[in-house]
Amino acid sequence: xxxxxxxxxxxxxxxxxxxxxxxxxxxxxxxxxxxxxxxxxxxxxxxxxxxxxxxxxxxxxxxxxxxxxxxxxxxxxxxxxxxxxxxxxxxxxxxxxxxxxxxxxxxxxxxxxxxxxxxxxxxxxxxxxxxxxxxxxxxxxxxxxxxxxxxxxxxxxxxxxxxxxxxxxxxxxxxxxxxxxxxxxxxx
Numbered sequence: 001x002x003x004x005x006x007x008x009x010x011x012x013x014x015x016x017x018x019x020x021x022x023x024x025x026x027x028x029x030x031x032x033x034x035x036x037x038x039x040x041x042x043x044x045x046x047x048x049x050x051x052x053x054x055x056x057x058x059x060x061x062x063x064x065x066x067x068x069x070x071x072x073x074x075x076x077x078x079x080x081x082x083x084x085x086x087x088x089x090x091x092x093x094x095x096x097x098x099x100x101x102x103x104x105x106x107x108x109x110x111x112x113x114x115x116x117x118x119x120x121x122x123x124x125x126x127x128x129x130x131x132x133x134x135x136x137x138x139x140x141x142x143x144x145x146x147x148x149x150x151x152x153x154x155x156x157x158x159x160x161x162x163x164x165x166x167x168x169x170x171x172x173x174x175x176x177x178x179x180x181x182x183x184x185x186x187x188x
Contacts, residue, residue: 005054005066010151014171015065022065027053031068031079039070039077043104044117051106051113063183064108069170071146073099078146087136087147088129091157094146096126101146101168105176109183116179118172120163122150127157145170 002022004015015022029050033042050066058064071078073093081087104117140154141147148154150161150168166173 001058002063002065003054003058005050005064008067008170010149010169011067011171014166014169014173015176018173018177025054025057026050027057029053038075039072039100040102040104040117040119042077043068043070043102044106044115045104047104047106047117048113048115051108055108060109060111062109063180064106065176065180066106067103067171067176069101069103069145069168071099071101073097080143080145081141081147084136084142087141088132090147091127091132091135091141092129094122094124094148094157095128095132096124098123099146101163103167103170103172105172105179107176107179107183110186112183112186114179114182116175118164118167118175120161120165120167122158122162122168123160124157125159 002020004022004024005026007026031046046068047066051064078090081090098121100119100121102117102119106115138153140149140152164172
């Protein structure tokens with residue numbers, strides 16, 4: 001059995017597109033990170049933490065998949081906005097600027113952890129505060145790292161992408177397939 005430890009509809013869609021049959025099971029998880037942790041390392045730590053949180057509800061032979069995503073600009077991580085003003089602040093910081101999106105993945109199987117992270121770069125076109133407010137009013141940015149969803153209306157803000165779109169959406173599929181293959185091929 002494959003378990004996705006995420007409520008994200010975007011991750012569910014990506015995992016389905018990969019052809020996996022899975023069930024969804026989540027538990028509240030502490031998403032704080034120690035000071036000084038780089039976002040690329042942080043998303044891997046959080047992915048492992050999310051997968052470990054549901055482990056006690058499943059067998060060792062099950063595959064548990066978890067993922068986490070952070071946006072980073074100039075070394076500062078941008079998680080999910082706490083309110084609309086925070087979302088506008090984040091969007092204005094990203095306007096016209098390149099930023100990196102880090103997504104971590106963890107696969108737990110047979111008592112072992114397989115994990116990693118991938119990074120893509122996004123460059124937003126310049127926009128003004130009224131456009132940021134209008135986008136925030138749609139509600140889309142409120143549950144997304146960096147206050148935007150590239151697969152939705154937030155895609156209109158994007159000028160250029162370097163790297164994998166799946167990483168930006170929240171589940172680096174190439175990395176996941178590699179980790180799943182490692183877990184499947186591991187000698188017991």
